[in-house]
Amino acid sequence: DAGITQSPRHKVTETGTPVTLRCHQTENHRYMYWYRQDPGHGLRLIHYSYGVKDTDKGEVSDGYSVSRSKTEDFLLTLESATSSQTSVYFCAISVASGIYEQFFGPGTRLTVL
Amino acid sequence: QKEVEQNSGPLSVPEGAIASLNCTYSDRGSQSFFWYRQYSGKSPELIMSIYSNGDKEDGRFTAQLNKASQYVSLLIRDSQPSDSATYLCAVWRTGNQFYFGTGTSLTVIP
Numbered sequence: 001d002a003g004i005t006q007s008p009r010h011k012v013t014e015t016g017t018p019v020t021l022r023c024h025q026t027e028n029h030r031y032m033y034w035y036r037q038d039p040g041h042g043l044r045l046i047h048y049s050y051g052v053k054d055t056d057k058g059e060v061s062d063g064y065s066v067s068r069s070k071t072e073d074f075l076l077t078l079e080s081a082t083s084s085q086t087s088v089y090f091c092a093i094s095v096a097s098g099i100y101e102q103f104f105g106p107g108t109r110l111t112v113l
Numbered sequence: 114q115k116e117v118e119q120n121s122g123p124l125s126v127p128e129g130a131i132a133s134l135n136c137t138y139s140d141r142g143s144q145s146f147f148w149y150r151q152y153s154g155k156s157p158e159l160i161m162s163i164y165s166n167g168d169k170e171d172g173r174f175t176a177q178l179n180k181a182s183q184y185v186s187l188l189i190r191d192s193q194p195s196d197s198a199t200y201l202c203a204v205w206r207t208g209n210q211f212y213f214g215t216g217t218s219l220t221v222i223p
Contacts, residue, residue, distance in 0.1 A: 031209055042201070042215035043157070050209065058210075090156055094209060099145040099164050102203070102211050104156040 003027045004105035006091050012111045019078040021108050023091030031094040032074040033102070034058075034066060036087040043090065049074055081112045114139050119202050119214035128223050132189040136202030136214055139183070143204040143212075146178055148187045151199045151216065161187060192221045 003026035013019050023032060033048040035058075045058030047066040055066050063085060065077045078085055091105040119136050126132045134148070145164045149157035161176040163169045163185070169176045175188040185204075189196055199216040206212075 033211075040215065043213040045210065048210070094211070099162060100205055100209060100211075101145075101147070101159060101162055102205075103159060107156050 004091060004093060004103065006089075006105040006108050008108060009106065010109050012113065013081055014113050015082055016080050019081050019110065019112075021076040021089055021091075021110070023074045023076070023105055025072050025074075025093050027093075028071050029093040029095060030071075031100075032068065033092040033094070034064075034074065034076045035090045035092065036060065036085075037090060037107075038087050046076065046089075081110075083112050086110060086112045115214075116140060116212035117202055117204055117214040119200075119217050121215060121217060123218040123220055125220045125222055126192050128192060128194060128221055130192050130221075132192045132196065132219055132221070134187040134189075134200050134202075134217050134219065136185045136187075137183055138185070138202075138204045138212075140204070140206060141180075141183065143183075143206045145205040146176070146185045147203040147205070147211075148174075148176060148185075149201040149203060149213075150196075151201060153198075157201055189219075192219075194221045194223050197221050 005024045007022045034046040035043045044060045049055045049068045067075045089108045094100045094102045148161040151157045163176040163178045173190045177186045201216045202214040
């Protein structure tokens with residue numbers, strides 16, 4: 001399972017509240033990613049990180065921020081949650097083994113009421 | 114144009130048959146190609162990686178890559194009901210970004 005955990009696994013919150021999702025990995029991988037998955041859209045990249053304090057935006061970054069102060073933790077924050085951010089959020093890491101392969105955490109189901 | 118396109122399905126095959134899943138990609142700079150299996154309510158699981166033209170086999174799975182046609186396929190031989198899932202095609206190119214298709218739903222009928 002590539003040693004990836006996500007917390008919380010499920011969360012229900014109200015519009016306008018801040019939300020932070022945590023991704024934790026145990027194998028010191030350099031690259032970490034946050035995706036959201038919605039019906040009809042597949043997996044869409046929100047932000048990714050290529051090292052401590054090094055992050056960049058993905059395809060759907062508006063309304064989201066990230067931080068990575070330690071190699072093992074990558075945090076995704078919704079500053080003011082909206083109903084359009086109701087989704088399943090996956091964290092992933094990529095491993096270089098000849099080619100880069102990506103492995104996913106178990107996911108967080110977020111509902112914004 | 115989408116980076117990665119897949120037929121959404123659903124695709125239904127009888128148990129024991131060959132399931133064929135297809136994917137096309139738009140950027141000729143794509144270098145590595147992947148198939149993921151995703152069961153309902155679960156996270157994507159990597160089942161095949163390929164980066165050279167031709168076929169790559171792993172058990173009942175065969176990935177096929179044709180870079181000239183920008184086409185990747187996955188064949189599942191002797192399909193089992195446990196293969197019923199959504200299959201995601203993904204590509205990687207320099208910059209360490211992965212691009213995913215929306216997935217093809219496969220049902221294997223006992």
